[in-house]
Amino acid sequence: MKPQVVTFLIKCPDQKGLVAKITSFFFEKGFNILSCQQYVNAIENTYFMRVRLNADGTNISKETLEASFLELATPLKFDWSVNYSDKKQNIAIMVSHTSHNLYDLLERSKEGRLDCNVSMIISNHDKLRPIAEMFKIPFYHLPVTKETKQEQEAQVAQLLDVNEVDLVIMARYMQILSADFINRYPEKIINIHHSFLPAFQGANPYKKAYERGVKLIGATAHYATVDLDEGPIIEQDVKPVTHESTPTTLKRIGADIEKLVLARAVKNHLNHQIIVSGNRAIVFPEAGE
């Protein structure tokens, strides 16, 4: 294998000796363990591990590594995945009218602060095309109505599949995706919701926050699931506000939170820091990376 970082994500029933068995496996194969993070959910008796390996000292091929690991994984009932740093991930960004998250993701990707290729921007409106052009990213304007929803989603899916998109980011795409579409990309769609979920689910969260008179507003990035705004939460943040804030100023203050929350969630996903378990996202912190 060429010099690179290999990241394993593992979920399995908890049992004695797991760390020892897994780390011994990688040690024997000649890897240097860069970091080894684990989490035990004692309530559900489940074990989670993220291991990052340096492949510098090994000649093992990806195929052999994975075949060998499968022999360890099967009896221990691992649900696992492996990722190699020589594979750059492709992302697609879906937007409607709001530009702040789009700018932020494009800037981070262009400046190397998000390690990915932005394959395309898809929108149900043409409004944000100039931003795509500034950053030289293909822009697909696919309008949608109740009648054309199925057809439009098919077009989106084709674009994603043909371009081998690894992650879809709903950067304030103000359409509800169908269950069919969402189930096609499990844990591959990240949405940003402009409130501190589960508070203010659904539409107009800033207006609701004003009316409720909250003293903090927030944003939540989560994996899209069929139940709207109910998917596993990856990242949340809030900012203090006062009675002076109107729905308009809440929206403006919130925009900055949305940008940071979405960018961190996307980075965590691209960096293979997340394991989903039921409706909860285990998000390992960066390990000196």
Add this chain to the structure above:
Amino acid sequence: MKPQVVTFLIKCPDQKGLVAKITSFFFEKGFNILSCQQYVNAIENTYFMRVRLNADGTNISKETLEASFLELATPLKFDWSVNYSDKKQNIAIMVSHTSHNLYDLLERSKEGRLDCNVSMIISNHDKLRPIAEMFKIPFYHLPVTKETKQEQEAQVAQLLDVNEVDLVIMARYMQILSADFINRYPEKIINIHHSFLPAFQGANPYKKAYERGVKLIGATAHYATVDLDEGPIIEQDVKPVTHESTPTTLKRIGADIEKLVLARAVKNHLNHQIIVSGNRAIVFPEAGE
């Protein structure tokens, strides 16, 4: 009037010239304006003001001041109140089993960081009596069942009224007060809810927070109203948590947030920084106080 600070809280329909009229009134009466804070709600066309006056240079009596102010207030449709710093407020603390908020309020009051007399502690359990004894505060154990609720609340009300209690603090009092009781003390009961409202209303918020996998937990201090957990929010705060947090650790982390949030809300109330408008609490910041 003897040297002291006088605080007016005013709410009225917005109109031209309000600041000028009000501040001229106090200037002419010989007061020095220590601070003058205002808030205009342009959506509801309402004006709010908090004025703090230094009474050092005036000989005017409280009665004359209030009678004169009434002449200004009536045509301008003021909803107003006035408070004098020579009147120390009496508070009652209601608790059940949980001690952290109680300790915190008692310590702050004892050390002069909350400007009030703690008149009594009322509990439906006897468990926290030793803390009351440590701090030498009268403790009333008034058990309550569904059947005796009306009677128990009558006992509580009598205690509050006889002792001229100005503010009731529900410091994790795990009983729902009746509408009759709550309506008897409008904007005079502060409750601490152990979540970031409106998320996780009702019972067991830390368990719900765990199950939803949120990345921040919080607490909310609000005025008690008939609709449970729906009263005007005075103060909120949150703290980041991770997937490692169990319901038990969330509870422990949350306890520290609850203490700070409740203490700040109580201080804001005692310091006459709050005007309630509908379901929103206008909370003026301290002005160099």
Add this chain to the structure above:
Amino acid sequence: MKPQVVTFLIKCPDQKGLVAKITSFFFEKGFNILSCQQYVNAIENTYFMRVRLNADGTNISKETLEASFLELATPLKFDWSVNYSDKKQNIAIMVSHTSHNLYDLLERSKEGRLDCNVSMIISNHDKLRPIAEMFKIPFYHLPVTKETKQEQEAQVAQLLDVNEVDLVIMARYMQILSADFINRYPEKIINIHHSFLPAFQGANPYKKAYERGVKLIGATAHYATVDLDEGPIIEQDVKPVTHESTPTTLKRIGADIEKLVLARAVKNHLNHQIIVSGNRAIVFPEAGE
């Protein structure tokens, strides 16, 4: 005067009746007071006020207003300024190699979240020219060496003056400006320092933060003064970090803080929310704006 918002900033010795006198003045001239914020520094016996007026109902000219106000201001020893919302301010952004603050300011200005014209970008390197071109902003590459510093600063000053620049933003411009240059633009140059000042003044703050093992890193926006990193602080923020952070990750985490801190400071300045007093910046919060 045409319909617009007029903002007065006032600093003067504290004395009885100031609010009444000032607000009565504006009321009599026919203005509606949108907000009136004050701050009394009791230690230095100084009074500060920010008044925002709606000019809708007045026919008074700017000249007459200012002449009349001067009559009020002179005997009361006001240090004051007035700003009109029909005058859009011009800003110049100075950069070296680092792009994140530049992108952020350009995006906010383009999307109408910073109310100003970006007149130009000035850099001692040519590296960031493509960003200027993306956003169609004039870019001036003015290299500087110890020998050419005086001459280069003269070129910069000429550019600023010819283009009537109101505010200079040092968005990670890694050069120390001369005292002559700085004194030419008092309270007109905002710098972002990548640490929580006064911790880690000078060069390489992220490296120093790593070595000191701090658990929070931050950024500070301040007015540039002759004493480097000692100017009045406008805005600061921090973010928790752990022992896992290397100087490189601190730099990356810090970049997000720098962006928010600088953007907020610039908005506060453009919005006339700041009065400088000695080495302290009085920053009034937005008043429902």
Add this chain to the structure above:
Amino acid sequence: MKPQVVTFLIKCPDQKGLVAKITSFFFEKGFNILSCQQYVNAIENTYFMRVRLNADGTNISKETLEASFLELATPLKFDWSVNYSDKKQNIAIMVSHTSHNLYDLLERSKEGRLDCNVSMIISNHDKLRPIAEMFKIPFYHLPVTKETKQEQEAQVAQLLDVNEVDLVIMARYMQILSADFINRYPEKIINIHHSFLPAFQGANPYKKAYERGVKLIGATAHYATVDLDEGPIIEQDVKPVTHESTPTTLKRIGADIEKLVLARAVKNHLNHQIIVSGNRAIVFPEAGE
């Protein structure tokens, strides 16, 4: 060994296979690994590990465990320690005039939120004795002058040693301890400094913070070292403040930060989450504990 939690803290030169070797060791001895946290400092090529073991399934004695572990540790150059949950730690609290940290630590310890025995309170003043009496903790009033410093410290040391104190907490003890004293208790003395170090080292940090016009104030808990305010930082936090804050209000706002920061640092120490390396404290987060 009786059922309990055993915690190992390990520091050593980084090398291949460490996780595998260490976790295999414990697995073979029959322990269940509750959590295994590691940190690699790539700059210094050093490896750190915290392992928590459940001793339920083992009959091994403490002596045998430690002797066996030494055989693993010696060739790999481990700097290590082991702690057993059946050993409750003794703490001593040193104070002068300020009570808020003292109350907080006593309350947490009394209510079981800090797992330790408070063996004594030592003060150079008699002022806080009533608090010690409320909580029924021995109080030693040991006044100190420049002349008696050596003698007083000897008395303190004797008290600590006779009572087998494991941790000394300087909870606003306003005396500088001698190098002799500090070196006697390496990584066994925690101090709270009332600023965000390294900003505002030395005396009167709130006054300095006011004068510098900072927009956040903070507190820092650190191990005491001979260089005052330079010891390894365990915990820090800050709170936003405005120009309205006077040195007095900063002090009051700061008190709440000091309490939380010191309590968290003490909990981290008592819970064996900290490894010191040079001037940096590696603070592992709780692992579902």
